Structure formats: structure tokens, C-alpha cells
Amino acid sequence: MKPVSAKPTRAFNLGANMIASDNSGAKIVRIVSVKRGKTKKTRQGYAKVADQVKVSIRKGIPDMKGKVFDAVIIRQKRPWRRLTGERIAFEDNAVAILKDDKGNPKGTQIKGPVAREVQERWPSVAKIASIVV
Numbered sequence: 001m002k003p004v005s006a007k008p009t010r011a012f013n014l015g016a017n018m019i020a021s022d023n024s025g026a027k028i029v030r031i032v033s034v035k036r037g038k039t040k041k042t043r044q045g046y047a048k049v050a051d052q053v054k055v056s057i058r059k060g061i062p063d064m065k066g067k068v069f070d071a072v073i074i075r076q077k078r079p080w081r082r083l084t085g086e087r088i089a090f091e092d093n094a095v096a097i098l099k100d101d102k103g104n105p106k107g108t109q110i111k112g113p114v115a116r117e118v119q120e121r122w123p124s125v126a127k128i129a130s131i132v133v
Contacts, residue, residue, distance in 0.1 A: 016030070020055075050120070075094040113132065
């Protein structure tokens with residue numbers, strides 16, 4: 001996986017509820033695990049913006065409810081610092097659902113902005129976003 005240019009802060013523990021910001025059919029999701037996460041041996045995993053996570057659908061269309069999908073975190077409330085010195089934070093926490101391991105999104109559009117770090121690591125997800133910040 002390609003590294004991002006910023007060093008985002010740890011924002012989400014396992015079990016965090018988030019908004020699914022795409023039109024895949026999911027509304028509210030819960031983080032189940034972090035894929036390719038870096039942490040110490042006994043420490044619980046954490047996620048941050050542009051990370052790939054496994055999510056369980058909590059609210060949404062009935063045939064998706066309770067199923068587990070891969071997702072990418074596209075927005076986080078917790079501020080982080082970019083290499084230019086600016087700090088950036090969004091007003092909500094959101095994910096985009098993926099349909100395969102290659103990073104192709106399940107939905108066809110994303111409502112709201114997407115972080116630039118997501119565009120660096122997941123270009124196919126940023127391609128369907130309305131705006132990249």
C-alpha cells in the first residue's frame with residue numbers, strides 16, 4: 001500500500017460507528033478490524049484517514065444489513081497535520097465501501113469532501129468524490 005504524505009493522528013478504535021458516505025446502500029457502519037495496521041503486539045488496533053478497514057453494516061438496505069465489507073476512511077473529525085504545516089479536520093467521520101481488494105468502490109458517487117491523503121492512496125475512490133480537500 002502506498003504511504004500518504006501526511007502523518008494522520010490515531011482517530012478510531014475498533015467498534016467505532018461511522019457514516020457510509022457513498023450510495024452503496026449502507027448508512028451506518030461499525031469498524032470491525034483494521035487491514036494492514038501497524039501497532040505493537042498487545043495493543044488494540046486503530047485506524048486513521050486513508051486506512052482500509054473491515055466494517056459491519058449496522059443500518060442500511062435490508063440485504064446488506066449485518067454483512068461485512070472492506071471500506072476506506074475518507075473523513076475524520078480529529079485534526080491532523082500535513083507536511084505543509086496546515087492542520088485539517090472534517091465535521092464528521094465517514095467511510096466509502098469497497099467491492100474488492102483492488103480498491104474499487106461499491107458505490108458510484110460520494111457525498112461530501114474527501115481528504116487528499118485518500119486520493120494519494122486510493123485514486124479510484126477519489127475519482128467518484130464530489131470534492132477533494
